[in-house]
Amino acid sequence: xxxxxxxxxxxxxxxxxxxxxxxxxxxxxxxxxxxxxxxxxxxxxxxxxxxxxxxxxxxxxxxxxxxxxxxxxxxxxxxxxxxxxxxxxxxxxxxxxxxxxxxxxxxxxxxxxxxxxxxxxxxxxxxxxxxxxxxxxxxxxxxxxxxxxxxxxxxxxxxxxxxxxxxxxxxxxxxxxxxxxxxxxxxxxxxxxxxxxxxxxxxxxxxxxxxxxxxxxxxxxxxxxxxxxxxxxxxxxxxxxxxxxxxxxxxxxxxxxxxxxxxxxxxxxxxxxxxxxxxxxxxxxxxxxxxxxxxxxxxxxxxxxxxxxxxxxxxxxxxxxxxxxxxxxxxxxxxxxxxxxxxxxxxxxxxxxxxxxxxxxxxxxxxxxxxxxxxxxxxxxxxxxxxxxxxxxxxxxxxxxxxxxxxxxxxxxxxxxx
Amino acid sequence: xxxxxxxxxxxxxxxxxxxxxxxxxxxxxxxxxxxxxxxxxxxxxxxxxxxxxxxxxxxxxxxxxxxxxxxxxxxxxxxxxxxxxxxxxxxxxxxxxxxxxxxxxxxxxxxxxxxxxxxxxxxxxxxxxxxxxxxxxxxxxxxxxxxxxxxxxxxxxxxxxxxxxxxxxxxxxxxxxxxxxxxxxxxxxxxxxxxxxxxxxxxxxxxxxxxxxxxxxxxxxxxxxxxxxxxxxxxxxxxxxxxxxxxxxxxxxxxxxxxxxxxxxxxxxxxxxxxxxxxxxxxxxxxxxxxxxxxxxxxxxxxxxxxxxxxxxxxxxxxxxxxxxxxxxxxxxxxxxxxxxxxxxxxxxxxxxxxxxxxxxxxxxxxxxxxxxxxxxxxxxxxxxxxxxxxxxxxxxxxxxxxxxxxxxxxxxxxxxx
DNA sequence: TTAGTTACGAACGATACGTTACTAAATATC
DNA sequence: GATATTTAGTAACGTATCGTTCGTAACTAA
Numbered sequence: 001x002x003x004x005x006x007x008x009x010x011x012x013x014x015x016x017x018x019x020x021x022x023x024x025x026x027x028x029x030x031x032x033x034x035x036x037x038x039x040x041x042x043x044x045x046x047x048x049x050x051x052x053x054x055x056x057x058x059x060x061x062x063x064x065x066x067x068x069x070x071x072x073x074x075x076x077x078x079x080x081x082x083x084x085x086x087x088x089x090x091x092x093x094x095x096x097x098x099x100x101x102x103x104x105x106x107x108x109x110x111x112x113x114x115x116x117x118x119x120x121x122x123x124x125x126x127x128x129x130x131x132x133x134x135x136x137x138x139x140x141x142x143x144x145x146x147x148x149x150x151x152x153x154x155x156x157x158x159x160x161x162x163x164x165x166x167x168x169x170x171x172x173x174x175x176x177x178x179x180x181x182x183x184x185x186x187x188x189x190x191x192x193x194x195x196x197x198x199x200x201x202x203x204x205x206x207x208x209x210x211x212x213x214x215x216x217x218x219x220x221x222x223x224x225x226x227x228x229x230x231x232x233x234x235x236x237x238x239x240x241x242x243x244x245x246x247x248x249x250x251x252x253x254x255x256x257x258x259x260x261x262x263x264x265x266x267x268x269x270x271x272x273x274x275x276x277x278x279x280x281x282x283x284x285x286x287x288x289x290x291x292x293x294x295x296x297x298x299x300x301x302x303x304x305x306x307x308x309x310x311x312x313x314x315x316x317x318x319x320x321x322x323x324x325x326x327x328x329x330x331x332x333x334x335x336x337x338x339x340x341x342x343x344x345x346x347x348x349x350x351x352x353x354x355x356x357x358x359x360x361x362x363x364x365x366x367x368x369x370x371x372x373x374x375x376x377x378x379x380x381x382x383x384x385x386x387x388x389x390x391x392x393x394x395x396x397x398x399x400x401x402x403x404x405x406x407x408x409x410x411x412x413x414x415x416x417x418x
Numbered sequence: 419x420x421x422x423x424x425x426x427x428x429x430x431x432x433x434x435x436x437x438x439x440x441x442x443x444x445x446x447x448x449x450x451x452x453x454x455x456x457x458x459x460x461x462x463x464x465x466x467x468x469x470x471x472x473x474x475x476x477x478x479x480x481x482x483x484x485x486x487x488x489x490x491x492x493x494x495x496x497x498x499x500x501x502x503x504x505x506x507x508x509x510x511x512x513x514x515x516x517x518x519x520x521x522x523x524x525x526x527x528x529x530x531x532x533x534x535x536x537x538x539x540x541x542x543x544x545x546x547x548x549x550x551x552x553x554x555x556x557x558x559x560x561x562x563x564x565x566x567x568x569x570x571x572x573x574x575x576x577x578x579x580x581x582x583x584x585x586x587x588x589x590x591x592x593x594x595x596x597x598x599x600x601x602x603x604x605x606x607x608x609x610x611x612x613x614x615x616x617x618x619x620x621x622x623x624x625x626x627x628x629x630x631x632x633x634x635x636x637x638x639x640x641x642x643x644x645x646x647x648x649x650x651x652x653x654x655x656x657x658x659x660x661x662x663x664x665x666x667x668x669x670x671x672x673x674x675x676x677x678x679x680x681x682x683x684x685x686x687x688x689x690x691x692x693x694x695x696x697x698x699x700x701x702x703x704x705x706x707x708x709x710x711x712x713x714x715x716x717x718x719x720x721x722x723x724x725x726x727x728x729x730x731x732x733x734x735x736x737x738x739x740x741x742x743x744x745x746x747x748x749x750x751x752x753x754x755x756x757x758x759x760x761x762x763x764x765x766x767x768x769x770x771x772x773x774x775x776x777x778x779x780x781x782x783x784x785x786x787x788x789x790x791x792x793x794x795x796x797x798x799x800x801x802x803x804x805x806x807x808x809x810x811x812x813x814x815x816x817x818x819x820x821x822x823x824x825x826x827x828x829x830x831x832x833x834x835x836x
Numbered sequence: 837t838t839a840g841t842t843a844c845g846a847a848c849g850a851t852a853c854g855t856t857a858c859t860a861a862a863t864a865t866c
Numbered sequence: 867g868a869t870a871t872t873t874a875g876t877a878a879c880g881t882a883t884c885g886t887t888c889g890t891a892a893c894t895a896a
Contacts, residue, residue, distance in 0.1 A: 007425065043883085377667060
């Protein structure tokens, strides 16, 4: 087996070129692939032979192709990427639910399973639930475990991507330090990676969300806690210690404890989260309602408090409560200060806001934008996440697909056997 | 000329492989290149022939090679990258000086010229000085203008990289909106780009400074104004509007004007700069000296004020003045808050501090680090810039070299003629 | 049934690589 | 001065790839 660079390398390059064109252009004729790749027809033909032999391509049904035009002459065979040649697993282990999905290589979700985690006690139970759901979703999809080419898991907290364990996850008691990757390897023989949930969400936003085409992108998770996923040049920014995007720990207001400034630690919530997180919003609204003697808003907020359900406040603002509106304005102003830091440092094209608070809707966006404008030199677009609570699982799927592309559909891998 | 992928592409790839090995490994024998590239000897020979014909390589003097061992048998011919095959120009148009340098393709600085800009009045004069210095430094290097393959200019302020004009440069009166690139094109027929000075400094730090090997890197310019250059994965983060790293506009203390929060604009200094910039340091020291009745420090600061020369304060602190020391501590605490924002968002491996204030030395670094520690989740290394005021020009050189590598020394370009 | 159109595949020449073997060159050692 | 040693260069051969060209297959329409 020659190690150097010979004609076979050329072959691989061209095979991948054809495969890429096939995957991006959908089912198409040989002639289409010829123009798409710039290769000659025999070269494309040979490449297709290879792809067929390795199971990546096959002839599609004649009529399914992009025909429809003048049907004269010998009908062209339509070649199709066999997206069912392999599958990936993407899962989201969150504070409220576990969501796992199986997708094919084109990213079509074949099956998904979801389970509330409220009554689960301890990380061991969460892990067992994850294993069970994984088995179930694979069965539902009809995919044997051996056909899974890659898997990715999203989890809140800090994640050691190398070992595949969660280092710290305050929102899921007992979840940290469980060897998730190792445990799942008993089910799946494929490569498996664990990632921070917000980082996966930003992948999903760019893949299937509001952010298609944006290369410089910040996704802000705004819920009980606040975190950001950052994408630069279409690549995820993880940071040296996998701790990039920890916007929740920004200290914008010079909080002071009894002895000097507040010390930031991982075990507690950060200063910024305490200012704009869901519970901070409720508490502010409650305090203001009491101060202003607004019994109705006070009642609403008391009812919302157990679940930190901020929707009630935004509904009140929409319904015309001037007090609620002013509270929303205050919150937006605080939030904008944190966003401004990200804008000044990163100058992103787009900021997508997700998480529980973002469900307040476009109204909140407008107010935040107004405050942001006076704090930054540039004006990035703002948008709400459109993916809901599937963002993390979708991002995990995308991450697994990326892994498959690197390992199976790249020049280094393809045709290496022959 | 076939557009597709054929054996000739293979050829180019291998020629570039050999060239890269030659450039990275220094002058070496053919046998060394064979092991370095994994190609066969005939293939390497052919590639060298091509490189020789195109002027990129030649035989070196026998003894200059990495010999020194047993000198038995036919002495090996040593092949050398002809770093003199082309040159690049890097220039820094700063508030105090213009510095231009000519380097060969290996990055060796052949000649440099520097000129104070204090007595220059208006952007037109600065431009004329730049053109003159450019001509001079080329003459001194003995490089005809036609041999310059690429040029890059660094300027403070905001730069439109596409058109090559400076949009805003408060520190050089009249400099903005002068079409620098267009004017220089009358001297140089090569591609020419204009960049923000701090962005170039971060390139230089990674190339020749303290930051070699660090892929995630922040360079903070701490002088009269404050800005940052950000490198992620070894690539410069410019931002969608070329406005990334504007750390000087961070508003950490909730400054309030008469009607609401301060509005950030490009024409003025940013909130963070006003807190920790050189003049803020002097003013703080002066106020404290008066408040505490320290006549000596007051005198020192009054003398330092015209040029915002902060060295005097740090000297006093080193000399044992408790008051000066406490002022340094206050400044470091403020500065650490801004750094913390960058750390939380980016999680860099290393932060390099440059600019006038950084000349205070390692002492300042230690204090900043102490304050930073309690504000971040991770602890990046801190370092002082070792490049002094040549950083921007060196970075411009590096940027021009990158351009040459892309345009002349890549598979797309090399051997395209034959 | 025939003509026209389109797609596919085989044959050919050009070019590249790797392997192998041989020659040429330059120096040290005897 | 002859020999051994080490390296570079070159030529021949086999293999593999590409692009070009041309013949054949398949299908529609008259």
